[in-house]
Amino acid sequence: MALTRRIIKNYWLKNVLDSPKLSKSLTVNALKNENTTVKDEEIKKFSIQNEDWWSLNGPSKALHSMNEVRIPLVRDGLVQFPAEKRNPKPLKDKKILDVGCGGGILSEALAKIGAEVTGIDASKNLIEIAQKHSEENKRLINKPKYLCSSVEEHLNDHKDHYDGVVASEVIEHVDNKELFVKSCVSVLKPGGRIFFTTPNRTRAAQILGICVSEYILNIIPKGTHNYDMFITPNELSFLLERNDCHVEMICGLFYNVLQDRWSFVKPQTLVYAIQAQKTK
Amino acid sequence: MLLPSTLRRLLALTNNSKALLPLRTLATVKEETIKEKYDIIIAGGGMVGCTLACALGKNSVMSNLKILLLEGSPNQTYQLKPEYSNRVVALNQNTKSLMNSLKIWRHIEKARLQPVRYMQVWDACSDALISFSSSDILDDDIAYIVENDLLLHAVNTELASTEIENLKIVYGAKISDYQLSKSDNKTATENIVKMSNGDVYACELLIGADGANSAVRKAMGVQYLSWNYDQMGVVATLHLAEETENTTAWQRWLPTGPVALLPLDNSRSSLVWSVWQDEAKRLLKLSDEEFVDAVNDALWKQYPRSKGVEACVSWMSSCLRKAGLPDGAVRQLPPSVRHITAGSRAAFPLGFGHSVRYIAPGVALVGDAAHRVHPLAGQGVNLGFGDVKDLTDLLADAIYTGYEITHHSWLEKYESSRQRHNVPTQIAVDALHRLYTVDLPPIVLARSLGLQLTNALHPLKKMIMSHATT
Numbered sequence: 038m039a040l041t042r043r044i045i046k047n048y049w050l051k052n053v054l055d056s057p058k059l060s061k062s063l064t065v066n067a068l069k070n071e072n073t074t075v076k077d078e079e080i081k082k083f084s085i086q087n088e089d090w091w092s093l094n095g096p097s098k099a100l101h102s103m104n105e106v107r108i109p110l111v112r113d114g115l116v117q118f119p120a121e122k123r124n125p126k127p128l129k130d131k132k133i134l135d136v137g138c139g140g141g142i143l144s145e146a147l148a149k150i151g152a153e154v155t156g157i158d159a160s161k162n163l164i165e166i167a168q169k170h171s172e173e174n175k176r177l178i179n180k181p182k183y184l185c186s187s188v189e190e191h192l193n194d195h196k197d198h199y200d201g202v203v204a205s206e207v208i209e210h211v212d213n214k215e216l217f218v219k220s221c222v223s224v225l226k227p228g229g230r231i232f233f234t235t236p237n238r239t240r241a242a243q244i245l246g247i248c249v250s251e252y253i254l255n256i257i258p259k260g261t262h263n264y265d266m267f268i269t270p271n272e273l274s275f276l277l278e279r280n281d282c283h284v285e286m287i288c289g290l291f292y293n294v295l296q297d298r299w300s301f302v303k304p305q306t307l308v309y310a311i312q313a314q315k316t317k
Numbered sequence: 318m319l320l321p322s323t324l325r326r327l328l329a330l331t332n333n334s335k336a337l338l339p340l341r342t343l344a345t346v347k348e349e350t351i352k353e354k355y356d357i358i359i360a361g362g363g364m365v366g367c368t369l370a371c372a373l374g375k376n377s378v379m380s381n382l383k384i385l386l387l388e389g390s391p392n393q394t395y396q397l398k399p400e401y402s403n404r405v406v407a408l409n410q411n412t413k414s415l416m417n418s419l420k421i422w423r424h425i426e427k428a429r430l431q432p433v434r435y436m437q438v439w440d441a442c443s444d445a446l447i448s449f450s451s452s453d454i455l456d457d458d459i460a461y462i463v464e465n466d467l468l469l470h471a472v473n474t475e476l477a478s479t480e481i482e483n484l485k486i487v488y489g490a491k492i493s494d495y496q497l498s499k500s501d502n503k504t505a506t507e508n509i510v511k512m513s514n515g516d517v518y519a520c521e522l523l524i525g526a527d528g529a530n531s532a533v534r535k536a537m538g539v540q541y542l543s544w545n546y547d548q549m550g551v552v553a554t555l556h557l558a559e560e561t562e563n564t565t566a567w568q569r570w571l572p573t574g575p576v577a578l579l580p581l582d583n584s585r586s587s588l589v590w591s592v593w594q595d596e597a598k599r600l601l602k603l604s605d606e607e608f609v610d611a612v613n614d615a616l617w618k619q620y621p622r623s624k625g626v627e628a629c630v631s632w633m634s635s636c637l638r639k640a641g642l643p644d645g646a647v648r649q650l651p652p653s654v655r656h657i658t659a660g661s662r663a664a665f666p667l668g669f670g671h672s673v674r675y676i677a678p679g680v681a682l683v684g685d686a687a688h689r690v691h692p693l694a695g696q697g698v699n700l701g702f703g704d705v706k707d708l709t710d711l712l713a714d715a716i717y718t719g720y721e722i723t724h725h726s727w728l729e730k731y732e733s734s735r736q737r738h739n740v741p742t743q744i745a746v747d748a749l750h751r752l753y754t755v756d757l758p759p760i761v762l763a764r765s766l767g768l769q770l771t772n773a774l775h776p777l778k779k780m781i782m783s784h785a786t787t
Binding site: 102105108109112120121122123124125127146147149150296298 | 377378380381713716717718719726729
């Protein structure tokens with residue numbers, strides 16, 4: 038483990054840190070684990086399954102269909118139009134940061150409804166995939182901007198910058214959750230909104246979310262999730278409130294495996310979504 | 318020796334490519350032959366198709382989409398005649414609110430319509446009766462009787478009066494063939510519509526609003542469950558003996574099928590009389606006077622009744638009365654008919670139809686193309702307008718969420734939400750038809766008691782009404 042960590046660290050120092058401004062902060066962060074939110078094994082995990090990110094029936098199938106609830110969540114959290122005034126670009130002029138964008142599944146979808154999306158991910162591999170896909174997607178005119186960076190690095194020059202921050206299925210892979218939430222809130226403009234979706238730390242989520250979906254049904258790649266890193270809605274709300282956010286909504290999400298369809302539900306035992314507004 | 322073999326191989330190759338060529342041209346239409354590409358093509362410009370075109374065209378989210386409406390008949394000019402047309406529909410509150418939101422209703426109101434505030438349905442084989450009054454549903458009218466051609470004219474007036482820039486209408490369009498997208502690829506679909514005049518259109522989403530014999534449905538190759546009722550609906554415009562307020566819809570269940578009077582104005586009503594085919598032919602051949610007598614008989618004549626059923630029904634009435642519930646003894650008397658409008662008599666076949674799938678990749682069915690019902694509950698066209706509303710809302714939602722209009726999730730949502738409403742309605746209507754076309758005493762007894770109970774139990778009645786009006 039120590040070896041892989043060192044390899045990735047070196048790889049980063051060599052390849053990622055082109056900008057001298059970033060490199061200073063990152064060197065410090067990479068060496069001291071408590072100052073970074075990025076967990077190296079987690080990055081490695083996702084970089085392996087890279088080719089299949091955009092295949093609708095591949096390992097990211099559930100992430101693709103999850104857009105059907107994530108987009109309404111972010112859209113309706115940021116803007117609300119009465120039915121007769123709706124347009125195809127409801128998120129026009131909204132600056133959104135997609136933290137842990139991965140292959141850009143959510144970033145492209147948000148860009149499609151008008152948002153100025155910046156997608157960041159700690160894995161250079163994934164950023165390349167995202168970049169490539171967005172360049173090849175001819176139907177996508179408003180393209181997201183992708184950066185290989187962690188949110189605390191991104192904070193350096195983007196304080197109080199975004200209307201919305203989305204961290205969908207990310208915080209369960211993050212080591213230092215306190216720093217992560219703090220950084221995510223800091224890049225947000227006062228009054229801006231932050232959205233998380235993540236599995237809950239419950240036995241039900243452990244059994245259905247990890248055992249069944251990863252090892253029996255093979256819906257998501259084996260080893261994607263680590264139960265101990267899950268966070269409960271209460272803990273996450275606490276972190277948000279402590280960072281001057283007002284939690285506006287917590288809602289359960291349910292994945293219907295047979296229909297490959299997500300829906301909002303009342304119980305938050307499996308996966309949940311949380312929406313908060315930055316007050317100051 | 319070498320030369321001929323290579324020659325032969327070369328020949329074989331050219332032969333092969335020749336054999337492949339026609340196949341390929343069959344499979345795909347060349348880009349240059351496509352006259353125009355649209356996002357949505359609606360096949361069929363009847364009441365439902367035109368309303369859908371209006372709803373899609375007016376929706377702000379879909380203002381960027383190019384929509385084409387193909388209507389087979391020429392663009393007819395409509396003039397409101399003093400005499401009513403014999404084909405009418407009963408529009409429920411849901412349809413009214415859809416028409417209101419599309420600003421079509423004002424054109425209907427400006428012309429003419431008749432509200433139905435009270436409805437009485439009774440059995441000819443017993444004393445059982447059920448009545449619905451407008452006070453049961455939030456003090457609003459139960460339904461509105463509107464002539465088919467007036468409704469279509471109102472939609473067309475609205476289409477013509479407001480500038481819907483992204484909508485094109487082709488009248489007199491004869492469609493010769495559909496080539497639906499076969500791609501299992503869920504992201505891109507292209508349907509080809511070939512016209513008999515040689516024009517070829519392409520679209521992402523093809524909507525079949527082409528009636529019960531839908532060619533779009535046939536091209537989809539979906540399973541279609543259907544049967545004929547061996548009945549015809551005989552229609553006519555009736556002049557009543559007395560002038561009244563006339564806001565009551567009457568329906569009497571004869572052993573041969575229901576006869577219904579739908580109000581048109583103070584002295585006129587529209588007749589919809591479902592009878593067996595032979596009887597329908599006979600009714601069409603009668604002189605006007607004989608026909609009027611037949612209608613009056615249908616409304617008034619006493620049918621032979623079983624004593625046992627009589628006794629049970631009156632016992633049930635007394636029980637209900639003791640329990641303080643409506644016993645159905647208070648009944649209004651139906652009007653008598655004086656004469657009919659000359660030439661207003663006609664008959665049309667009745668049938669049941671259910672398309673097992675309403676959707677295919679890049680294709681959706683609405684209205685009678687997807688479902689057909691017996692007119693006994695006046696539901697047919699309302700189900701179609703329900704389709705229009707749901708499909709419009711879901712397509713708008715797909716775009717508002719950043720998806721293609723042909724995305725399978727949204728089309729599936731359309732299908733399941735509509736089938737969840739339409740199929741139970743169709744089954745209920747079919748069951749009513751079957752239940753009331755027999756005069757076996759035990760069945761007459763069961764349905765009479767059932768009807769009495771339903772009439773007495775207000776919540777149940779309200780449930781039925783709310784299903785029929787949504």
